Amino acid sequence: MNVRPRLARFAAVLAVVSLVALAPSPAQADGYVPISGSGSTWSQNALDQWRKNVASNYGMTVNYSGTGSSAGRTDFRNSTVDFAISEIPFQDNPEDGSAPETTFSDGTPLQGKFAYMPIVAGGTSLMYNLKIGGKRVTNLRLSGEVIAKIFSGQIAKWNDPAIQSDNPALAMPDKTITPVYRSDGSGTSAQFTLWMSKQFGNIWTQGMRSQFPQVNASFKGQNGSLGVAGYVSQDYGEGAITYVEYSYAMKSGFPVVKVLNKAGYYVEPTYQSVAVALMSAAINPDLTQNLDGVYNSGDPRAYPMSSYSYMIVPTQTNKIFTVEKGKTLSRFANYMLCEGQQQASALGYSPLPMNLVQAGSDVLKSIPGTEGPVDFNKCNNPTFKPGDSPANNQLAASAPNPPDCDKKGSTQCVEGTGGAQEATPATGAGGASGGANSAAAAAGASGGGSAGGAAAAAGSAAAGDAAGAPVYDANGVLVSGGGAAVNAAVSSPFTLADDGWGTPQSIMLVAGLLMLAAILIPPVIIRRSGARTNRR
Numbered sequence: 001m002n003v004r005p006r007l008a009r010f011a012a013v014l015a016v017v018s019l020v021a022l023a024p025s026p027a028q029a030d031g032y033v034p035i036s037g038s039g040s041t042w043s044q045n046a047l048d049q050w051r052k053n054v055a056s057n058y059g060m061t062v063n064y065s066g067t068g069s070s071a072g073r074t075d076f077r078n079s080t081v082d083f084a085i086s087e088i089p090f091q092d093n094p095e096d097g098s099a100p101e102t103t104f105s106d107g108t109p110l111q112g113k114f115a116y117m118p119i120v121a122g123g124t125s126l127m128y129n130l131k132i133g134g135k136r137v138t139n140l141r142l143s144g145e146v147i148a149k150i151f152s153g154q155i156a157k158w159n160d161p162a163i164q165s166d167n168p169a170l171a172m173p174d175k176t177i178t179p180v181y182r183s184d185g186s187g188t189s190a191q192f193t194l195w196m197s198k199q200f201g202n203i204w205t206q207g208m209r210s211q212f213p214q215v216n217a218s219f220k221g222q223n224g225s226l227g228v229a230g231y232v233s234q235d236y237g238e239g240a241i242t243y244v245e246y247s248y249a250m251k252s253g254f255p256v257v258k259v260l261n262k263a264g265y266y267v268e269p270t271y272q273s274v275a276v277a278l279m280s281a282a283i284n285p286d287l288t289q290n291l292d293g294v295y296n297s298g299d300p301r302a303y304p305m306s307s308y309s310y311m312i313v314p315t316q317t318n319k320i321f322t323v324e325k326g327k328t329l330s331r332f333a334n335y336m337l338c339e340g341q342q343q344a345s346a347l348g349y350s351p352l353p354m355n356l357v358q359a360g361s362d363v364l365k366s367i368p369g370t371e372g373p374v375d376f377n378k379c380n381n382p383t384f385k386p387g388d389s390p391a392n393n394q395l396a397a398s399a400p401n402p403p404d405c406d407k408k409g410s411t412q413c414v415e416g417t418g419g420a421q422e423a424t425p426a427t428g429a430g431g432a433s434g435g436a437n438s439a440a441a442a443a444g445a446s447g448g449g450s451a452g453g454a455a456a457a458a459g460s461a462a463a464g465d466a467a468g469a470p471v472y473d474a475n476g477v478l479v480s481g482g483g484a485a486v487n488a489a490v491s492s493p494f495t496l497a498d499d500g501w502g503t504p505q506s507i508m509l510v511a512g513l514l515m516l517a518a519i520l521i522p523p524v525i526i527r528r529s530g531a532r533t534n535r536r
Contacts, residue, residue: 032328034061039072039085041225042188043309045247046120046347047085049496050340054332062332066224070185070210076114076312078105082321083329084312087187088210089116089288095209104318113316116287117363119336121278121308121350123269124191125418126257127249128241129232130158132173132427138255138416139424141166141266141406144304147259148200150241151179151192153215158239166260169412169432170424180228180242181212183221191307192243199295199304229254246270247348249418256418258406263300265402268417270303272399274350275383277306279396287359301399308352311336315366326369333364334371338379343496345382353393354384405433 040047044066054060064085067075072084090101090110103109126147130137142150146162149155155162159172182189189212196204206213214221220240222228229248232240241257246269249256258266267273280293280302287310295304313329314321337360341351352360361374377386383393405413411431414423426432 032058032060032331033322033324034063035082035325035328035332036063036065037072037083037085037311038065038067038075038081039312040069040087040187040309041066042069042087042122042124042186042191042245043085043120043349044225045245045251046340046344046349049343049347050332050336053340053343054335058331060328060332062328068182068184068224069187069190073101073312077101077103077110079318079320082314082325085119085309086312087307087309088190088208089286089310091210095207096211113314113318114312115315115363115366116310117313117333117360118287118308118352118356119311119333119360120341120344121274121306121352121356122348123246123274123277123303123350124188124195124243124305124307125246125249125269126241126259127229127232127244127252127254127418128257129234129237129239129254130173130175130241131238132171135425136255136420136422137170137424138418138420138422139258139412139414140170140255141258141260141412143260144196144199145203147257148196148203150177151181151196151215151243152204153179153219154203156218164428166266166408167412167428168410169414169426169428171427175239176218178218178220178237178240179215180220180222180231180237180240181214182224182228182243183212184223185210186212187309188225188243188245192305194291195295195305198292245348246418250348251419253419255416255420258417259304260408261300261302261304262296262298263302264408265300266406266408267301267303267402269306271345271348271350272395273301273303274306275353275393275396276399277302277304278308278350278353279393281306281308283355283359287356287363300402306350308356313363313367315368317368321368323369326367327371330364330367330370330372333360333367334374337361337364337374338381341381341383346496351381351383351395353390353396354381354388355390357381357384358390403433 044064047064051062051064054062069086069088072081073086073090075081076084077090092100092102094101102111104113126142128137128140130140142163143166146155146160146166149162156177158175158177164170164172187210190208190210193204193206193212194208197207212221220231222231222242225244225248228242229244229252231237232242233252233254246256256268258268260266276299277294277297280297280299282290282293284290289307291307294302294306297304311333313333314326317323317326337352337357341357344351357374357376357379361376364370364373383395385394388394403413405411411433412426414426414432416422416424
């Protein structure tokens, strides 16, 4: 009997099955239509990682352009994006005197047609580039009053007596301070200036400003979080300091300031210190944040400039937003609230607590075409477990107390911060403190165990990868790099490894095995058949 035709048919069937396996499943190809958003760079590092994850796990396309919070809110009002990301809500009285942000571009009211959904928490940090005797400083401490005076132009030298008082173990250099600010409309600027105006209104007198002013000629303006972080991290950036989300300091491999809190401790914006601080936040009915309690928290572990970022989502369809897009958006948002929060700390953020996840779950129910609210029995969020009280936060509960050397006084910890974990040798007349006790406490404060170690490692590894990083000349003009990611082929400022084995990987494995079978099995059968024929 001639078996060759049968073998040919068998190989053809295997090839067809392989092609079918390689094709996207209906859920991947047709279930989720692409969506687009714009806005915040403060939370972009987290958002880009999550976009990458859902593209891998669900075949979902989420486009995003980090153009700044103000631009994102404008895009949403102009109905050119499906969602926006912002650190502050729509403004009834914009500081530039423009029209209130209360209507869409066609004049119809915004009220009742959108909702704010918290997506990630974090600390606005003070990233800096400073050396003493040619060696990098990584343990700088500043009081809020000194910070306000630096960014209002009242302190211009690093050896100012007020800065020296904060740093007894350092002989501060006679070097000019270069404050670097966001030149674009920014939620980061708004949060930073809100904190200064609330706490030091006699020093910073310009109120909350999305558009930070150039106070004097020594100030350098840069576009976006990558812009300000990029300027400070250059060789010519020595002496510079900027305000930026903690994630960017980790990415750049640079230290951040420990800020003096109300309990008298200098604290770094780690994911745990942010979690502690936000226990004192008040949540308004529309889910916007009132941070007065955060600024004034008496907990020694709290970082005073802690906050969270919002996703602005439609609650009605419009000329570009459909129920099909609502299905994609609700699934993406659900992922962010639960599974995505697992990566927040390694990316330099702090995971959302249960009360904000519950509030976000309610927002999901209002999105047209939604897949529904969060299933709290399956929500893999590190701040809580099924059955926990919304008032609890496991990360805050386990946060360590700061070491004694971080208390305001005559001693100063030597351990590094942010993306620069190396210690700084004492150079001043005051006492320095470190060693096993301080190092153990600092490990908890700056990392919080294995997750913190992963965060530091991720920051250090990312710092060595300069591909795509912005490069500026000494006048702050962009020379190369720094392009914003605008599509699902994410070019992220800070990404982690893929977060596990998903459906696409399984499909590719099965397809590969079938293709291998289609290639290898027929020749084996033919040889055996030929051998039997010859024996006959």
